[in-house]
Amino acid sequence: MKTGIPHASRPFALLAELTYRCPLKCPYCSNPLELRLAREELDTAAWKRVLTEAAALGVIQVHFSGGEPLVRHDLDELVSHARSLDLYTHLITSGIGADEHRLAHLRDAGLDALQISLQDSRPAENDAIAGAPSFEQKCRAIEAARRLELPLTLNVVLHRRNLDRIEDLVGLAEKCNVDRLELAHVQYTGWAFRNRAALLPTREQVERAAAVVARSRERLGRRPEILHVLPDYFQQFPKACLNGWGRVFLTVAPDGAVLPCQTAREIPGLEFPSVREVALQEIWFHAPVFQRFRGTDWMPEPCRSCDRREIDFGGCRCQAFLLTGDAGATDPVCHLSARHHIVEEALRESPKPQAALQFRTYPARTRGVVG
Amino acid sequence: MLARHARYRWDGLRQQHQLVFPEGVLVLNESGAAIVRCCDGRSIGEIVAALENQLKDAPLESDVPAFLDRLFEKGLVIDALDDAKLGAANERK
Numbered sequence: 001m002k003t004g005i006p007h008a009s010r011p012f013a014l015l016a017e018l019t020y021r022c023p024l025k026c027p028y029c030s031n032p033l034e035l036r037l038a039r040e041e042l043d044t045a046a047w048k049r050v051l052t053e054a055a056a057l058g059v060i061q062v063h064f065s066g067g068e069p070l071v072r073h074d075l076d077e078l079v080s081h082a083r084s085l086d087l088y089t090h091l092i093t094s095g096i097g098a099d100e101h102r103l104a105h106l107r108d109a110g111l112d113a114l115q116i117s118l119q120d121s122r123p124a125e126n127d128a129i130a131g132a133p134s135f136e137q138k139c140r141a142i143e144a145a146r147r148l149e150l151p152l153t154l155n156v157v158l159h160r161r162n163l164d165r166i167e168d169l170v171g172l173a174e175k176c177n178v179d180r181l182e183l184a185h186v187q188y189t190g191w192a193f194r195n196r197a198a199l200l201p202t203r204e205q206v207e208r209a210a211a212v213v214a215r216s217r218e219r220l221g222r223r224p225e226i227l228h229v230l231p232d233y234f235q236q237f238p239k240a241c242l243n244g245w246g247r248v249f250l251t252v253a254p255d256g257a258v259l260p261c262q263t264a265r266e267i268p269g270l271e272f273p274s275v276r277e278v279a280l281q282e283i284w285f286h287a288p289v290f291q292r293f294r295g296t297d298w299m300p301e302p303c304r305s306c307d308r309r310e311i312d313f314g315g316c317r318c319q320a321f322l323l324t325g326d327a328g329a330t331d332p333v334c335h336l337s338a339r340h341h342i343v344e345e346a347l348r349e350s351p352k353p354q355a356a357l358q359f360r361t362y363p364a365r366t367r368g369v370v371g
Numbered sequence: 372m373l374a375r376h377a378r379y380r381w382d383g384l385r386q387q388h389q390l391v392f393p394e395g396v397l398v399l400n401e402s403g404a405a406i407v408r409c410c411d412g413r414s415i416g417e418i419v420a421a422l423e424n425q426l427k428d429a430p431l432e433s434d435v436p437a438f439l440d441r442l443f444e445k446g447l448v449i450d451a452l453d454d455a456k457l458g459a460a461n462e463r464k
Binding site for chain 2: 010012056058060061086088090112113115149151153179180222225227
């Protein structure tokens with residue numbers, strides 16, 4: 001065991017990925033490239049136990065997500081249970097299946113807030129990225145949430161194909177009278193990494209977008225509140241991924257695996273304990289996968305001696321692995337990384353506007369597969 | 372008053388007052404918590420008066436607007452407020 005691993009703080013937030021099932025096929029989905037079958041999902045009782053253990057561990061908010069969490073028939077029951085534990089409940093949904101009736105039930109079950117995604121400001125473009133007709137349903141879901149006075153965040157993932165319509169997207173958020181607009185540039189892990197050539201924007205697009213956001217904030221004041229998550233390939237320093245590995249955040253995947261990060265399965269050689277076998281508290285404090293990148297002792301130079309080591313924690317482990325082959329390396333997005341040229345090369349590659357997108361696929365069921 | 376997506380909570384495990392919202396958690400000290408629990412539509416003057424009765428070290432008339440202004444900047448309270456110097460509420464994301 002390494003010395004000097006700090007006493008772990010307690011987590012604030014739980015990402016409860018209830019299922020990998022989803023009617024959409026977004027090419028930047030944070031779900032794994034290899035998706036498990038529905039039959040392996042934790043059942044209602046198991047999820048309730050996870051929520052109970054999470055609250056006892058110190059979790060304050062639970063984000064119900066997936067795939068598409070609305071495909072779970074027990075969602076109301078889980079929201080209600082979370083609420084009874086005094087957890088702040090947040091639903092992250094594509095909007096598909098979120099009609100007024102369903103949302104009213106969720107609100108009555110104790111849902112505190114929800115987030116609905118939109119892929120573009122125009123129907124055809126939205127549906128092309130989502131991989132299925134969905135724009136109308138999403139707009140109806142937004143309207144329903146507003147009528148029910150559910151606190152609502154509109155989430156739009158930004159990339160080359162929709163960045164030029166960022167002003168329209170802000171206008172749409174304003175027209176729909178959402179409380180918050182989250183404009184989140186694609187993070188290149190998982191499916192997004194596979195599709196990077198097709199999704200990576202130009203620097204000009206990113207700068208124009210930043211200017212639009214600044215002007216919009218001036219014009220709109222506080223409503224909607226605009227959150228703008230910048231693409232770290234274009235930044236000097238990396239993001240504080242998860243606010244630090246195993247520090248304030250944990251994910252439970254549909255099969256019960258507990259992950260420090262929802263894309264951590266991309267990193268080979270990590271073992272993820274399951275809530276089916278081990279108590280959540282035991283996993284959070286003692287599982288090797290949580291200890292692996294906790295604190296600063298694991299850090300290589302230049303992170304180890306860097307003033308920013310407790311600000312950005314060396315960046316994203318998944319990204320470090322994808323770009324350098326070493327999950328313990330400095331995130332090469334950082335301009336201080338010896339391998340920063342990897343990112344510069346990716347940016348210099350001529351944009352491939354015609355690059356085909358590989359859409360997220362959910363495997364067909366086959367006989368005899370245990371999974 | 373508190374924005375709809377913000378909820379006050381007492382964290383028994385950490386023994387602290389919190390204001391929770393989708394993107395994070397704000398830790399509140401005693402006077403901050405007392406102010407937040409008065410954010411139900413009352414005016415600043417009414418809040419100050421209510422707290423003078425409640426707390427021994429009641430926040431001064433300048434501290435309440437300062438604190439609320441800070442929450443306003445974070446989108447956690449709604450209503451226009453007078454400009455004031457920032458208060459000294461504890462904060463942790």
